[in-house]
Amino acid sequence: FIVAMGQSKKIIGIAALGFCLCLGMVLFILACALQGENWWPMFQIVFFILAPLPVGLGLGLSGGGGSPDVFFRQPNQNTFFMDVGLFLGTALGFSGFALPFVLYHAHVITTTALVLSLCGSLIMCASIAAYVFFFLVKKKEPEML
Numbered sequence: 001f002i003v004a005m006g007q008s009k010k011i012i013g014i015a016a017l018g019f020c021l022c023l024g025m026v027l028f029i030l031a032c033a034l035q036g037e038n039w040w041p042m043f044q045i046v047f048f049i050l051a052p053l054p055v056g057l058g059l060g061l062s063g064g065g066g067s068p069d070v071f072f073r074q075p076n077q078n079t080f081f082m083d084v085g086l087f088l089g090t091a092l093g094f095s096g097f098a099l100p101f102v103l104y105h106a107h108v109i110t111t112t113a114l115v116l117s118l119c120g121s122l123i124m125c126a127s128i129a130a131y132v133f134f135f136l137v138k139k140k141e142p143e144m145l
Contacts (some may be wrong), residue, residue: 011048013134021040027120028125031113040108041117047096051089097121 032039061081099120104114 002065006032007058010135017127017131020130022121024120025144027123031109031116031120034108034116038109040103040111041100041113043122044096044099044117047092047099048121049097051092054085054088054092056085058082058088061085093125 028042028045033040047130058081062079062085100109100117100121103109104111109117
């Protein structure tokens with residue numbers, strides 16, 4: 001029974017995160033479609049799709065093995081590729097947040113589209129961060145008495 005309760009909490013958590021991702025996508029689409037059907041803010045999604053790729057590639061090349069605790073480095077481990085991947089992933093993620101401001105400054109999108117795309121970005125990034133925090137963090141194993 002206890003195992004079933006843990007599984008149902010995990011399923012509810014995944015469903016809530018999926019709902020948040022869908023809400024973020026709806027806000028992106030509304031930002032594009034509401035005022036004049038200007039679809040330039042959708043390019044923001046490209047940055048968020050590409051952001052994890054250099055991080056995963058860097059972790060794979062530096063021998064991280066994909067374990068959740070890869071950021072705890074061993075003294076003799078080469079972390080050059082991991083550091084470059086984290087840098088490029090951060091640059092792509094920051095560019096995803098900066099693109100609506102650039103488009104607004106160039107008078108390509110309106111204030112409404114700016115606010116909606118930023119809200120969509122915050123919701124999507126928060127849901128991805130929540131997934132990493134709750135589901136990919138290594139759990140402490142119970143100690144035997």
